[in-house]
Amino acid sequence: MSDDDLYQAVILDHDRAPRNLGPLPAASHHATIDNPLCGDVVTIHARVDHGVVRELAFEARGCALSRAAASIVTTLVRDRSLDDARALAAAFERFVHAPPDAALPDDLGELRAFAGVRRARSRRVCATLAFRALVRALDGAV
Amino acid sequence: MPRAPARYAADVASTPIDRGGDALAPITTPAPGAPSPWRNDFPALDALVHGKRLAYLDSASTSLKPRAVIDAVVRVFTEQAGNVHRGVHALSEAATEAFDAARDDIARFIGGAPDEIIFTSGTTAAINLVAHSWGRTHLGPGDAIVVTELEHHANLVPWQVLCAERGAELRVAPIDDRGQLDLGALDRLLDRTPDRRVKLVAVSQLSNVLGTLAPISEITARAHAAGAIVLVDGAQAIAHLPVDVAALGCDFYVFSAHKLLAPTGTGVLWGRRSLLADLPPWQTGGEMVAAVDYDRARLREPPYRFEAGTPNIAGVIGLGAAVRYLAALDRRAALRHEARLHARLRDALAAEDRVRVLGDPQAAVVAFTVAGAHPHDVATLVDRDGVAIRSGHHCAEPLHKRLGIAASARASLALYNDDADIDALLAGLHRVRQVLR
Secondary structure (H helix, E strand, C coil), X not given: CCCCCCCCXXXXXXXHCCCCECCCCCCCEEEEEEECCCCXXXXXXXXXXXXXXXXXXXXXXXXXXXXXXHHHHHHHCCCEEHHHHHHHHHHHHHHHCCCCCCCCCHXXXXXXXXXXXXXXXXXXXXXXXXXXXXXXXXXXXX | CCCCCCHHHHHHHHCCCCCCCCCCCCCCCCCCCCCCCCHHHCHHHHCEECCEECEECECCCCCCCCHHHHHHHHHHHHCCCCCCCCCCCHHHHHHHHHHHHHHHHHHHHHCCCHHHEEEECCHHHHHHHHHHHCHHHHCCCCEEEEEECCCCHHHCHHHHHHHHHHCCEEEEECECCCCCECHHHHHHHHHCCCCCEEEEEEEECECCCCCCECCHHHHHHHHHHCCCEEEEECCCHHHCCCCCHHHHCCCEEEEEHHHCCCCCCCEEEEEXXXXXXXXXXXXXXXXXXXXXXXXXXXXXXXXXXXXXXXXXXXXXXXXXXXXXXXXXXXXXXXXXXXXXXXXXXXXXXXXXXXXXXXXXXXXXXXXXXXXXXXXXXXXXXXXXXXEECEEECCCCHHHHHHCCCCCEEEEECCCCCCHHHHHHHHHHHHHHHHHCC
């Protein structure tokens, strides 16, 4: 399987066995975002403590890509500062909109499995939905 | 679940088709398994997709265009490059002649008269034209409009907005689980007077999701008896049924060129002459006026009153070429071919593991879900095998909610499809089940 395939093993694994799926009773921040393409919905819950995202969880009704992205985001952002979390979200946006042959940034971890959406314009929103929900959740905080 | 009567096949077999005096040797319905004899007319099907033969099963979104239409559009920009109805020079004359001929041929194609054919930018614009022009002069507080549960957003939202503006009520006629309109419920909605009077029934002839056919003649009879007029959304039906507006008995019939083998950006509103005569324009400007002073303008007769501005000349001429293409082939054979493929597609999908077919489709369209696989994932995975299907809510979000789902996958047919396309979809779905377990 090449890097350009959309359904990488990492993505399928997170889709089948999502991490941090469900509500988060201790959460201080929440945001829900729709996929305008099909009405799919991702909700991100986060517990922020002294400027650091300590815990995350997600709920989603959507495709394998949006579910896997949300699952990975909840693992990747844990214990990062708000600034770090936002920077990571921005880096992922740049990554999915980059030319298909651009180098893969290391700091994106498992999200690098989404390289295939760079050749699948209509599916980019599926990949970015979770991060957009997270940023909206963090913005709603203070 | 009992199957709906095979009205589609019966309609096709019993409706005479005007062959338009074709000089071509007739192509009869191809045998099961044989390639579509019309496939080679569509250059888009020559392309390889991800290195695979293209199985285009998304004609309900937009149809492919035959060489005859592409050539006609190229001719507009090479030999008929003038504006229409505006000049006396040779290019303008050539464009006007081709444009007016298209209107005549399109009228003949649906059994209407040329002055009842109004060109718009598509089905959506045609419905909006009626909502603005008819709605603002005929609908008021105390009135109601009836739509059905399976309408496309284009045949729902304009009526929502109109009813809200005019203080009228929007009523939704229910469908049963097979996707058939509940005529008894329609009667009750039409009947709920005298507190409110239903003025218009707006209904799709062929559902773009469920592939079900509405009994238009029965609906128009009931609506007319209740004093309401009927608008038929023919966006899907026009390419898959012989349409005769007189036989349907409707008052408005709308469709898009791009689902009927012609370019995007062009559509048709057919309106009963007696209705159009009294309607005000929606948009105003050039072309639609007979005489203009600084303080007033005298409007032209229909259809021009409703066609402000330079029209989509290439689109209209392309649509004319499309209906001529269809008139010149044995359309009954083509429709029988489609009907056989549709029955196979529906039954094959229903028999697939983890696949559920929505409703009881009768023509052209089969929407389905795959357990454990989101429709977008299904569509993306089969695309890798060269299979083009639609995923999402197909601009019918309320219907999907009514069915208890967010989205579906949809395969849809046209005369250029054949069994190889269905085989490719079934193989693709096998791979979907392997990848998304």
